[in-house]
Each structure stands twice: as C-alpha cells, then as structure tokens.
Amino acid sequence: MAxxxxxxxxxxxxxxxxxxxxxxxxxxxxxxxxxxxxxxQTLSRRLPFEMDTKVQKDILLFSYKNDRFFLFLTIFGGIQxxxxxxxxxxxxxxxxxxxxxxxxxxxxxxSPKKPEALPWWRKMNLGENKYKNGIALLCTFVGYTIFCGSxxxxxxxxxxxxxxxxxxxxxxxxxxxxxxxxxxxxxxxDLSCYVSRGAAPSTVPIKVKGxxxxxxxxxxxxxxxxxKLFDNTAGLKRxxxx
Numbered sequence: 611m612a613x614x615x616x617x618x619x620x621x622x623x624x625x626x627x628x629x630x631x632x633x634x635x636x637x638x639x640x641x642x643x644x645x646x647x648x649x650x651q652t653l654s655r656r657l658p659f660e661m662d663t664k665v666q667k668d669i670l671l672f673s674y675k676n677d678r679f680f681l682f683l684t685i686f687g688g689i690q691x692x693x694x695x696x697x698x699x700x701x702x703x704x705x706x707x708x709x710x711x712x713x714x715x716x717x718x719x720x721s722p723k724k725p726e727a728l729p730w731w732r733k734m735n736l737g738e739n740k741y742k743n744g745i746a747l748l749c750t751f752v753g754y755t756i757f758c759g760s761x762x763x764x765x766x767x768x769x770x771x772x773x774x775x776x777x778x779x780x781x782x783x784x785x786x787x788x789x790x791x792x793x794x795x796x797x798x799x800d801l802s803c804y805v806s807r808g809a810a811p812s813t814v815p816i817k818v819k820g821x822x823x824x825x826x827x828x829x830x831x832x833x834x835x836x837x838k839l840f841d842n843t844a845g846l847k848r849x850x851x852x
Contacts, residue, residue, distance in 0.1 A: 614755065625650050636774070644769060663777040671780075671840045672771040674832035680764040681789040687760025694753025702746040706737045763786055766829050768816075773836075773843055780844055802848040807834065819850045 764785035800819035
C-alpha cells in the first residue's frame with residue numbers, strides 16, 4: 611500500500627505523486643533561472659570604452675556663452691556695410707574725368723619731362739569710367755563681404771548642444787543676428803564630426819545633413835560638460851551621403 615502524507619489542510623495525496631511533481635518541476639525552474647542570469651550578465655557586460663547613450667533626460671553636452679561679442683560683431687558688420695555702400699555711391703557720382711594739367715599748360719616740346727616719364731600715379735585719371743566703376747565695385751564688394759561674414763559667423767557658432775531624452779536626437783542652439791538665438795533639432799544619424807575633440811586646435815567642426823557649411827564648437831572658450839558622452843554621440847564621424 612502506497613505511503614500517505616498528511617498536510618495541514620487535511621488533504622491526502624499519495625507520496626509518489628508529490629515526489630514525481632517535485633522531480634519534474636525543479637529542472638525547469640533551474641533552466642529558467644540559469645538563462646535569466648546569463649542574459650543579465652550579457653547585457654551588463656560592456657567594453658571599457660562603451661557607455662550607455664540612451665539617456666533618461668536631456669543632457670547638456672557643450673556650452674559656449676559669449677553673447678556680447680556676437681552682438682557687437684553684427685552691429686559692426688551693419689555699420690561697415692552702410693559705410694562702404696556710401697563710399698561706393700560717393701565714388702561713382704563724384705569723380706569727374708579731368709585732363710592732366712601739366713600736359714595741357716606746358717607745350718610738349720618745352721616740357722622738361724615727357725608725359726611718359728611721369729610717375730604712374732600722376733598719369734592716372736580716376737574720373738575715367740574704368741577707374742571710377744572699378745573703385746565703386748571694390749567698395750561694394752568689401753562692404754558686402756564684411757556684412758555677410760559678420761552675419762554668417764554667429765549663425766554657425768554653437769551656443770549649446772543638448773542630447774535629448776532617448777539618445778537619438780540632439781538640440782543645437784546657435785547665435786543669431788543682433789544677439790538672438792536659433793534652435794533646431796536633428797537626429798544623431800544626420801551629424802558628422804570631422805575632427806575629434808582632443809585633436810581640434812581651436813574649433814570642432816560638425817556637419818549637419820541638409821545644411822550648408824559647418825557648425826563650430828569653440829574648444830578654447832567653450833566647455834564640454836559631458837566629454838565622454840559627447841565623444842560617443844555627437845562627436846562621431848558618420849557617412850552622410852547615404
């Protein structure tokens with residue numbers, strides 16, 4: 611007759627039935643526990659240079675504060691544009707075509723110096739069309755160059771760089787015209803850093819897909835608040851031609 615085991619709840623079960631259940635259940639539980647431990651160890655095992663970029667909140671990677679300089683730079687560019695534009699208009703409307711007084715008053719045979727022997731600057735007639743138009747175009751070119759440079763440089767200078775929650779997007783804040791700021795967001799796959807942070811002499815250029823020129827991070831006056839996270843996210847060189 612089979613052995614009987616008595617439980618506190620007064621239910622009676624055959625001993626061999628309980629033993630069979632325990633023997634079949636333990637191996638399954640052991641296998642599940644082993645697989646869980648092995649998967650946990652695999653996920654937590656990382657190389658020394660790797661880090662988790664899936665951040666749980668927005669993190670500031672880079673900051674550069676120099677608002678006064680960029681404000682004065684844009685004001686300077688506007689003043690220079692007005693000055694050189696006025697100079698170009700003044701040159702074009704004021705210069706007159708005049709004859710050389712020495713050649714006119716002194717006869718050619720009595721002149722101690724022939725016109726060919728005069729210095730080049732005394733033979734120039736700034737009122738001629740070629741000189742007058744050339745000076746006006748040069749002044750216009752200088753004014754436009756200074757104006758465009760003073761407006762374009764702040765737009766490419768990065769004020770702050772944030773890695774957004776989840777680690778897939780970044781927020782780039784640049785300086786703007788007359789002290790304003792410009793903000794836009796881009797996925798990390800659309801960013802490519804052409805020079806590493808440690809090798810850059812003065813600025814780190816970052817190329818953004820779909821935008822002209824580079825965005826500049828000032829290494830000397832700016833601050834990398836999370837350098838290792840920057841190197842593993844925005845500081846990587848990527849192929850943007852795909």
